[in-house]
Amino acid sequence: MQIDNKVVVITGASEGIGAACASAFASRGALLSLTARSQHRLEEVGGKDALVTPGDLREESTRAALVERTLARYGRIDILINNAGVGLYQPAHGADLASVRAMFELNIFAPLDLIQKVVPHMKKSGSGAIVNVSSIGGKITLPWFTLYSATKYALGSITDGLRMELRREGIHAMTVCPGYVKTGFQRHVLAGRPPDLSGLGRKWAISPRQCAEDIARGLERNARTVVSPKSGWLLIALGRMFPATFDSRLEKIYWEQQANR
Ligand SMILES: NC(=O)c1ccc[n+]([C@@H]2O[C@H](COP(=O)([O-])OP(=O)(O)OC[C@H]3O[C@@H](n4cnc5c(N)ncnc54)[C@H](OP(=O)(O)O)[C@@H]3O)[C@@H](O)[C@H]2O)c1
Numbered sequence: 001m002q003i004d005n006k007v008v009v010i011t012g013a014s015e016g017i018g019a020a021c022a023s024a025f026a027s028r029g030a031l032l033s034l035t036a037r038s039q040h041r042l043e044e045v046g047g048k049d050a051l052v053t054p055g056d057l058r059e060e061s062t063r064a065a066l067v068e069r070t071l072a073r074y075g076r077i078d079i080l081i082n083n084a085g086v087g088l089y090q091p092a093h094g095a096d097l098a099s100v101r102a103m104f105e106l107n108i109f110a111p112l113d114l115i116q117k118v119v120p121h122m123k124k125s126g127s128g129a130i131v132n133v134s135s136i137g138g139k140i141t142l143p144w145f146t147l148y149s150a151t152k153y154a155l156g157s158i159t160d161g162l163r164m165e166l167r168r169e170g171i172h173a174m175t176v177c178p179g180y181v182k183t184g185f186q187r188h189v190l191a192g193r194p195p196d197l198s199g200l201g202r203k204w205a206i207s208p209r210q211c212a213e214d215i216a217r218g219l220e221r222n223a224r225t226v227v228s229p230k231s232g233w234l235l236i237a238l239g240r241m242f243p244a245t246f247d248s249r250l251e252k253i254y255w256e257q258q259a260n261r
Contacts, residue, residue: 014045034051080130089191089194103151108151130172143254181207
């Protein structure tokens with residue numbers, strides 16, 4: 001899909017990968033509609049041209065306002081980028097259910113509701129794209145955040161299904177699986193502490209800008225799935241080919257993390 005002159009809604013656009021997407025898509029000539037909770041950061045990211053709708057995406061009223069305001073300003077929505085998300089570093093067998101629900105609300109129900117609100121408008125114009133930002137943790141279950149992985153698996157599965165549901169309507173659906181991206185994500189988790197992956201992280205970490213470029217280029221070639229960085233595909237393939245060995249390695253990291261608490 002060509003991005004020039006397309007109306008692009010980006011959630012979680014006040015910082016990190018979402019802010020970098022705003023810049024990558026604006027540089028390709030997109031018209032932006034941005035949302036997150038922080039109005040001043042959204043205004044900094046979007047400059048004078050972008051439409052900004054601040055609010056908590058776990059609230060239906062924020063999602064409704066985002067879609068209504070975008071349609072009122074631009075008359076259409078061509079691309080929806082469901083990027084806002086949050087993590088939770090607690091074991092599935094002991095996680096605080098209120099935090100789990102808050103995470104599922106932002107990572108699954110908010111994107112699903114936005115998709116349901118936007119698709120009828122895309123159908124009318126006979127074209128559109130839905131980009132859902134999952135994670136490599138949505139391809140490999142990471143035991144230090146099992147439930148976060150569950151949300152990202154679910155989002156990936158929803159995206160695959162949507163692609164088949166909507167292709168004949170001219171609407172494309174793409175999953176994005178970032179690896180370790182240098183953003184405030186680790187600081188913003190709802191609870192718990194990540195394992196010390198600093199060595200691994202340094203080796204594989206990419207900038208939000210690189211991730212956003214991968215997303216924009218993926219959309220330009222109508223990719224089904226973008227793994228960013230590409231080397232993440234190797235990790236996913238190894239996990240599929242050698243599941244027991246892979247589990248043991250991840251289990252070892254998990255128990256090292258428990259011992260360091
Ligand atoms: N960073 C990584 O290593 C990594 C790896 C794999 C996948 N991902 C995924 O990539 C996406 C972006 O992550 P990131 O690294 O850019 O994280 P980030 O730096 O923490 O940014 C998260 C964005 O979501 C917004 N947000 C958080 N809670 C919100 C809420 N309740 N309502 C509205 N907006 C909310 C934040 O803005 P406000 O605080 O202003 O609301 C911010 O703009 C997430 O879905 C994450 O799961 C990240």
